[in-house]
Amino acid sequence: MFGFLGKAFSQYRKVDLKASSVRYIRTKTIPSPKSPHQQQPLTVSYLTDSCGLSLDKAISASKWINLKNTEGPDSVLRLLQSYGFTKSDIATLISKHPRCLMANPEKTLRPKIEFFESLGIVGESLTKVICSKERILQSSLKKQIIPFVDFVKGNFGTGENIVCSLKSLSTWSIFWCNPEKTMAPNISTLRAQGVPEGHIQTLLVWHPRAFTCNVDFFEEMVHEVKAMGFEPAKKSFIYALRPKTAMSKETWEKKKEFLMSYGWLEEQFQSAFVHQPVFMLTSEKKIEKVMDFLLNTAGLKSSDVAKCPNLLLCSLEKRLIPRWLFMKVLMSKGLIKPVELTWFLTLSNSVFERRYVIEYEKDAPEVIKAYRDGTGFKDLVTDCNT
Structure with a gap:
């Protein structure tokens, strides 16, 4: 979206060898190191041709496996295909977990x-769980997966919760801890x-990994959150x-x-965290x-962002x-x-669509088209500045 932005907003980020006097010279050719592709032609070609990996990903994956034949891998692919894994699913899975x-x-x-x-995890849900959490296949069914499922059943007794937990992005890590301990x-x-x-x-x-923390660390964090003013009885906690x-x-x-x-001042950071704690999960x-x-572009102040930390959760390319x-x-x-920019940027999509996109569809069709299609804004902005 907005492919023109790369150009329009480029300012945004912003042993010499000396011959010896000898009578006889005996030369020996030293072979150059072989690339992984040359060393493992079967592995790399199988990963590209049968598994759908790009050459770069295949070479990277070949560092972890060395195929002597294709009989075993072929049976793995047939099994995955029988459960609805597409070629794209298989490529994703194998690139992450070639073993x-x-x-x-x-x-x-x-x-x-x-x-x-x-x-109850079937079809697309099954492929999504396994492809996004490939290490789930490395976990022991009897020693790790089943104990976790039994633990959830024992505490909350609903299969729906188990399914949601298994779909959670970082769920695989919970299989490496002892639920009871x-x-x-x-x-x-x-x-x-x-x-x-x-x-x-x-x-x-939704976030089972939180419970895998060291017991002492977890208790300390609970007390810290409480000390910051969050009430245990409220969901914000x-x-x-x-x-x-x-x-x-x-x-x-x-x-x-x-x-x-x-x-940001200390009180501004604390206020931002109280208002929207999840913003701290955003990468630097x-x-x-x-x-x-x-x-530098939209003209907001740092204090404006501190008052509205939801901005740090928004997509730069798709929203801001x-x-x-x-x-x-x-x-x-x-x-x-003129409207308050922080409010304008953080309006829900449904409200924004109703109040602005639909509202001005007849008055400014070219603007609406540019917004919906993600094209044409460069020229529109240029016209506005002339």
Whole structure:
């Protein structure tokens, strides 16, 4: 979207060898090192031709496996295809987990897939779970996957919650912890603080990795969140606990210092976190790009962003830049009066569509088309400035 932005907004990021005197010279050719492709022609060609990987990804994946024949890998691919995995799904899975090709399809892979299907994870949901969390196939069915499922059943007793947990982006990591030794004590800590069962269930379903933290660390984070003013009885408590448990203390302080470097004061950081704790999960790279645009192009102040940290969660390409351009063009045409930019940028899509896109479809069709198609804004903005 907005392919022209790369040009229009480029400012946004912003042993000499000396011959010896000898009578006889004996030369020996030293062979150059072979590339992975040359060393493992079967592996690389199989990964590209049969698994659909690009050459670069195939060469990278070949560092982890060395195929002597294709009989075993072929059986793995047939198994995956029988469960609805497309060629694109297979390419995604194998590029992330090439060792999957070396697994025994009947003894290792099929039992896990069938177990997931027994939980109601079928079709696209099944391929999504396995492809996005490829290490799930490395987990032991009996020692890791089943104990986790039993733990969730024992605590919340609903298959739907299990399915949601397994679809969670970082769920695979929970299989590497002992539920009774780690997750159970952490859940008890929340209960002791008065966190409602429904809220604990929400955190377990959508962010199960939080419960895999070291027990002492988890308890410390619970007390920190409480000290920041979050009430255990409110849902905002678990929203704040999520980022606090997602990173080490060192990483937290590093990211906090990074934000403070934009001029935030301590109270502004605290206020931003209370208002929207999830913004702390945003990567520094994204924060830098968004702040650069908001401060240097859109004209906001650092304090404006602190008051509206939701801006740091918005997509720069899909939300912030298009809406800013949209507003700039409509204002130049006299169709709308100046509005508060932070409010304009964070309006829900449905409200924005109703109040602005549909509203001005007849008055400024070219603007609406440019916004919806993601094209043409460059010329519109140029016209506005002339």
